[in-house]
Each structure stands twice: as C-alpha cells, then as structure tokens.
Amino acid sequence: QQQVKQSPQSLIVQKGGISIINCAYENTAFDYFPWYQQFPGKGPALLIAIRPDVSEKKEGRFTISFNKSAKQFSLHIMDSQPGDSATYFCAAPMGGQNFVFGPGTRLSVLP
Amino acid sequence: DAGVIQSPRHEVTEMGQEVTLRCKPISGHDYLFWYRQTMMRGLELLIYFNNNVPIDDSGMPEDRFSAKMPNASFSTLKIQPSEPRDSAVYFCASSRDRSPETQYFGPGTRLLVL
Numbered sequence: 001q002q003q004v005k006q007s008p009q010s011l012i013v014q015k016g017g018i019s020i021i022n023c024a025y026e027n028t029a030f031d032y033f034p035w036y037q038q039f040p041g042k043g044p045a046l047l048i049a050i051r052p053d054v055s056e057k058k059e060g061r062f063t064i065s066f067n068k069s070a071k072q073f074s075l076h077i078m079d080s081q082p083g084d085s086a087t088y089f090c091a092a093p094m095g096g097q098n099f100v101f102g103p104g105t106r107l108s109v110l111p
Numbered sequence: 112d113a114g115v116i117q118s119p120r121h122e123v124t125e126m127g128q129e130v131t132l133r134c135k136p137i138s139g140h141d142y143l144f145w146y147r148q149t150m151m152r153g154l155e156l157l158i159y160f161n162n163n164v165p166i167d168d169s170g171m172p173e174d175r176f177s178a179k180m181p182n183a184s185f186s187t188l189k190i191q192p193s194e195p196r197d198s199a200v201y202f203c204a205s206s207r208d209r210s211p212e213t214q215y216f217g218p219g220t221r222l223l224v225l
Binding site: 032034041042043044045046049089098099101102103104 | 155159167169212
C-alpha cells in the first residue's frame with residue numbers, strides 16, 4: 001500500500017513569513033501531485049498541483065517544488081496570511097482515480 | 112451552481128443502527144466519489160462512480176458499507192449495521208472528468224456512532 005509521509009504535523013508562522021510543508025511518497029502510478037486546502041467544517045479543495053515535466057510550479061503565493069529522484073515534493077506559501085490558516089494535504093496517485101493522501105499539516109498564521 | 116450537496120450534515124446514531132448518507136453531485140459531473148476522513152487514517156477514498164457505475168470499491172472497508180448511484184444526480188452511502196469505529200466525516204465529491212482539477216468536495220457529513 002502506497003504511503004505518503006507529510007511533515008510537519010502542525011506549523012505556526014507569523015504573518016508575512018514563509019510556510020513550508022513537505023511530502024514524500026514511495027511509488028506512483030503516474031506523475032501528478034496535488035495539494036489540497038481544507039478549512040474547518042469544509043471539504044478539501046484543490047489548491048495547486050504539479051505534473052513533473054517541470055520541477056516547480058507557482059501560482060500566486062503558492063509554489064510546489066518537486067524532486068523526482070528523491071520522491072519528494074513540497075508546498076511553499078510566501079507572504080503567509082491569517083486567511084491561509086487551514087489544514088493542507090498532499091496526495092500521490094495510486095492508479096485510476098485513487099490518490100493516497102498525506103496525514104495533513106495544520107497551519108496557523110499569526111496576525 | 113450550488114456545489115456538491117450532502118445530507119445530513121450531522122448524524123448521531125447508536126451502534127447497530129442503519130445509517131444512510133446522501134449526495135447530490137454537481138450537474139454535468141460524470142464522476143462521483145465517496146471519501147472518509149478520520150484523525151487516525153486521514154482522508155481515504157471509499158468508492159467512485161463513473162456515469163452512475165461503480166468503478167472502484169476497493170476502499171470500502173467492509174460488507175457493512177454499500178454505495179449506490181441510481182441516477183446522475185443522486186448517490187447514497189449506507190452503513191448497516193453501524194459501529195463506533197465508523198465515526199468519521201464522510202465526504203462526497205464530484206468531477207467533470209478524470210482530472211482532479213475538476214473535482215469538488217461537498218461539505219461532508221459528520222457521523223458519530225455511539
């Protein structure tokens with residue numbers, strides 16, 4: 001069974017700081033790695049994803065970095081804002097429509 | 112569009128009772144997914160449908176769990192009999208195609224089995 005390791009479990013960042021969340025996977029059915037954002041009481045929502053024909057993808061303040069040889073990818077949130085406070089999940093594809101999700105990182109951005 | 116609609120939002124039941132969770136996907140979405148989220152196991156895919164047909168139910172934990180999609184606008188996830196370890200948040204999601212970029216999650220049903 002594919003496992004995805006995610007760290008840290010929780011993260012506290014000052015407003016304006018950089019939040020960094022890391023994920024490592026074992027094997028994948030294909031190369032596509034999404035990150036999800038979940039606010040309390042809500043379902044997860046796709047935040048950003050990368051197809052590793054590139055090693056980095058940036059969308060606004062959010063950047064995914066991917067290291068295929070190390071089987072690792074990370075999410076960077078630049079200029080973190082209190083509104084970014086949420087739980088973040090990485091995921092890796094198992095095959096078909098099935099993704100294995102990381103255990104989540106609870107991010108708190110202090111004002 | 113109203114998004115993915117789930118009902119009930121909260122359910123408290125006693126062990127042994129039957130529980131039925133309901134989902135209305137976004138109109139025009141051909142894929143429907145049921146997930147379960149717990150502190151211990153995180154977010155897990157239970158089953159997904161394509162054009163109302165179950166495609167992969169390998170994540171369904173036991174025979175006590177069953178899911179149906181009688182038409183394109185409605186799906187149910189049933190647990191019979193329920194057990195305390197089934198307590199979790201159950202999410203329904205739908206997508207237009209196979210790409211996660213088109214997948215949208217519902218607000219979830221928080222189930223507590225006493």
